[in-house]
Amino acid sequence: LSALKPTVxxxxxxxxxxxxxxxxxxxxxxRYGVNEGTxxxxxxxxxxxxxxxxxxxxxxxxxxTHVLGFVTLxxxxxxxxxxxGVTEAVxxxxxxxIVYVNxxxxxxxxxxxxxxxxxxxxxTLTDGCLIAAPWTEVRSNRxxxxxxxxxxxxxxxxxxxxxxxxILAVEHLLALGHRRIGFIxxxxxxxxxxxxxxxxxxxxxxxxxxxxxxxxxxxxFVPQETLEPARALLDRADPPTAVFAANDEMALELLKVAEHxxxxxxxxxxxxxxxxxxxxAMVTPGLTTVDQHPRHLGYxxxxxxxxxxxxxxxxxxxxxxxxxxxxxxxxxxxxRVGTAGPRPMEE
Amino acid sequence: LSALKPTVxxxxxxxxxxxxxxxxxxxxxxRYGVNEGTxxxxxxxxxxxxxxxxxxxxxxxxxxTHVLGFVTLxxxxxxxxxxxGVTEAVxxxxxxxIVYVNxxxxxxxxxxxxxxxxxxxxxTLTDGCLIAAPWTEVRSNRxxxxxxxxxxxxxxxxxxxxxxxxILAVEHLLALGHRRIGFIxxxxxxxxxxxxxxxxxxxxxxxxxxxxxxxxxxxxFVPQETLEPARALLDRADPPTAVFAANDEMALELLKVAEHxxxxxxxxxxxxxxxxxxxxAMVTPGLTTVDQHPRHLGYxxxxxxxxxxxxxxxxxxxxxxxxxxxxxxxxxxxxRVGTAGPRPMEE
DNA sequence: CTGAAAGCGCTTACAG
DNA sequence: CTGAAAGCGCTTACAG
Numbered sequence: 001l002s003a004l005k006p007t008v009x010x011x012x013x014x015x016x017x018x019x020x021x022x023x024x025x026x027x028x029x030x031r032y033g034v035n036e037g038t039x040x041x042x043x044x045x046x047x048x049x050x051x052x053x054x055x056x057x058x059x060x061x062x063x064x065t066h067v068l069g070f071v072t073l074x075x076x077x078x079x080x081x082x083x084x085g086v087t088e089a090v091x092x093x094x095x096x097x098i099v100y101v102n103x104x105x106x107x108x109x110x111x112x113x114x115x116x117x118x119x120x121x122x123x124t125l126t127d128g129c130l131i132a133a134p135w136t137e138v139r140s141n142r143x144x145x146x147x148x149x150x151x152x153x154x155x156x157x158x159x160x161x162x163x164x165x166x167i168l169a170v171e172h173l174l175a176l177g178h179r180r181i182g183f184i185x186x187x188x189x190x191x192x193x194x195x196x197x198x199x200x201x202x203x204x205x206x207x208x209x210x211x212x213x214x215x216x217x218x219x220x221f222v223p224q225e226t227l228e229p230a231r232a233l234l235d236r237a238d239p240p241t242a243v244f245a246a247n248d249e250m251a252l253e254l255l256k257v258a259e260h261x262x263x264x265x266x267x268x269x270x271x272x273x274x275x276x277x278x279x280x281a282m283v284t285p286g287l288t289t290v291d292q293h294p295r296h297l298g299y300x301x302x303x304x305x306x307x308x309x310x311x312x313x314x315x316x317x318x319x320x321x322x323x324x325x326x327x328x329x330x331x332x333x334x335x336r337v338g339t340a341g342p343r344p345m346e347e
Numbered sequence: 348l349s350a351l352k353p354t355v356x357x358x359x360x361x362x363x364x365x366x367x368x369x370x371x372x373x374x375x376x377x378r379y380g381v382n383e384g385t386x387x388x389x390x391x392x393x394x395x396x397x398x399x400x401x402x403x404x405x406x407x408x409x410x411x412t413h414v415l416g417f418v419t420l421x422x423x424x425x426x427x428x429x430x431x432g433v434t435e436a437v438x439x440x441x442x443x444x445i446v447y448v449n450x451x452x453x454x455x456x457x458x459x460x461x462x463x464x465x466x467x468x469x470x471t472l473t474d475g476c477l478i479a480a481p482w483t484e485v486r487s488n489r490x491x492x493x494x495x496x497x498x499x500x501x502x503x504x505x506x507x508x509x510x511x512x513x514i515l516a517v518e519h520l521l522a523l524g525h526r527r528i529g530f531i532x533x534x535x536x537x538x539x540x541x542x543x544x545x546x547x548x549x550x551x552x553x554x555x556x557x558x559x560x561x562x563x564x565x566x567x568f569v570p571q572e573t574l575e576p577a578r579a580l581l582d583r584a585d586p587p588t589a590v591f592a593a594n595d596e597m598a599l600e601l602l603k604v605a606e607h608x609x610x611x612x613x614x615x616x617x618x619x620x621x622x623x624x625x626x627x628a629m630v631t632p633g634l635t636t637v638d639q640h641p642r643h644l645g646y647x648x649x650x651x652x653x654x655x656x657x658x659x660x661x662x663x664x665x666x667x668x669x670x671x672x673x674x675x676x677x678x679x680x681x682x683r684v685g686t687a688g689p690r691p692m693e694e
Numbered sequence: 695c696t697g698a699a700a701g702c703g704c705t706t707a708c709a710g
Numbered sequence: 711c712t713g714a715a716a717g718c719g720c721t722t723a724c725a726g
Binding site (some may be wrong): 009010011021022025026028029030053054056057058059060061062272 | 704
Binding site (some may be wrong): 366367368370374377380381382385404406408409410471534 | 695696697698699700702703704
């Protein structure tokens with residue numbers, strides 16, 4: 001690195017203003033007890049040199065940095081919405097927000113990534129961290145809040161009422177008259193994935209319907225993993241008349257597969273998702289889904305984190321935010337008996 | 348802050364492994380010349396204590412941190428897509444990515460925010476920074492690349508071929524037979540906003556059409572600011588038969604206003620946007636737009652930044668990436684003469 | 695192969 | 711009101 005212009009430091013400002021570095025620091029941080037004339041000289045020097053104090057040096061020295069961390073493996077639609085809620089909560093709070101994105105390749109290499117990031121940030125750079133949809137439990141000496149936590153984790157967490165939401169979704173299908181209902185599950189370490197599956201099972205049981213095990217698939221919340229179970233569900237002699245997918249990304253993938261196989265939605269097949277991502281409202285027909293208000297999740301998680309930073313001596317906190325069924329065009333009564341399955345392709 | 352568990356430091360590891368902190372550092376950083384037995388002891392201690400070296404301390408001491416910064420004012424759809432391209436470029440490069448989000452309230456307070464962020468990060472935390480759609484010119488002693496830079500800035504920058512894209516959009520409308528074409532401009536400090544307006548003017552001029560000044564609006568690239576100019580354009584006796592909005596967010600807002608006023612799109616009014624955000628493909632009818640491939644912008648900007656970090660002694664770099672017209676359902680030939688404007692609302 | 699020491703840019707008691 | 715000094719957790723020459 002040859003051509004690095006030197007950074008302007010307190011030392012430079014002190015020299016120009018003809019004071020000590022301690023005084024510069026006092027002026028920068030608006031501490032009491034600096035002569036107004038001296039302070040003016042320091043400000044002039046800061047202006048002249050374009051000095052800006054180094055976040056890193058500041059945070060190494062101080063216990064409080066007024067920076068929040070947000071650790072995520074990747075940017076999907078859901079992450080972005082959560083982040084918008086976080087931004088909203090942080091705005092005007094006096095805290096800055098840093099997002100740390102995993103740059104490692106997926107798989108073995110990223111095992112325990114969240115823990116490493118949190119450890120390397122917490123206690124120095126950030127006063128506390130948020131973690132979005134983690135893969136493992138994470139511990140820290142600073143306050144930590146998981147959004148959509150893993151199952152059974154001993155962490156502060158904000159999640160949606162996933163089981164209740166799933167029940168709403170399934171009861172909606174039942175009310176329309178569906179009895180043969182398929183399910184595509186999410187990433188099973190996540191509490192949300194388990195709760196949605198529980199909700200499905202529970203609602204079916206309550207309705208007295210025995211679930212055909214061959215109608216249960218798993219897509220890990222991502223489209224890539226959904227292709228195969230979606231085909232297994234739809235490309236068969238006795239397909240379900242409705243499918244509940246544990247998130248919208250999987251539901252949207254299922255819709256593609258259905259279209260490809262010649263199904264008309266909702267006439268031949270009803271589909272319900274979960275999350276209410278923006279795309280759910282924009283496809284045709286609109287996707288019936290369960291809104292978990294991810295912005296709200298992000299907002300509440302950030303608020304909780306800020307409270308924990310102010311008062312760290314608290315028991316483990318768990319927030320469960322209400323979900324809401326959003327009915328759109330992808331659900332309708334099942335086709336009459338004997339007409340289930342895709343129509344023959346037109347020529 | 349009462350209940351802070353102490354952070355595990357090199358010092359703790361050194362004590363447990365019965366070596367000096369220098370040796371711990373050598374093991375952590377895989378330096379040569381450590382006895383294998385000693386190294387094993389250190390690793391065991393690291394494991395036992397759950398030690399993770401502090402990013403902040405590391406970056407304060409070292410010149411190279413292998414961290415890239417991404418500074419943005421907010422998370423809109425475009426930002427997210429750019430960021431996905433950046434993530435892609437960074438993945439596997441050995442660099443981590445930190446996103447710094449403005450948490451200040453908009454307006455006066457955030458004046459020069461980008462500059463402050465870059466100054467407080469650069470030279471210590473990050474080896475270089477990307478800035479998305481900045482409001483001002485930013486300087487730094489470390490490499491810096493703007494994505495969609497401001498007009499006339501003396502910075503490394505990656506942008507789209509905005510003028511050419513706008514010409515494509517307008518020529519598409521002209522080819523459909525439109526002559527009375529409205530325009531809604533973006534945030535005018537940005538080079539992209541100016542270039543798109545230039546493209547509009549240039550294409551109209553080339554076609555020999557004098558632009559009615561009352562058909563020119565400005566929406567600053569955001570929906571909130573677009574409502575009023577959209578109404579001014581459409582709620583009048585002599586509306587245009589087509590509108591070119593300088594980005595999709597404004598075009599989508601315009602579509603809402605048009606619908607509200609009883610226009611049918613594309614029968615009564617054609618609309619073209621710019622950016623090709625995901626929503627553009629999902630609305631009905633689909634929005635004809637110009638794709639600037641924001642992921643591609645992000646990818647190339649990150650690549651450029653990485654090159655500049657490796658070889659900082661370079662002249663100012665400017666990349667202009669090709670744009671592409673994407674024709675969807677929101678454009679069609681203009682209505683027959685005398686039938687322009689919205690239909691009367693049905694009862 | 696290993697350790698003691700200096701120093702990255704700050705802030706904060708402690709003196710004066 | 712101001713400055714000299716210690717120290718935040720690291721890394722890196724420099725000795726040995």
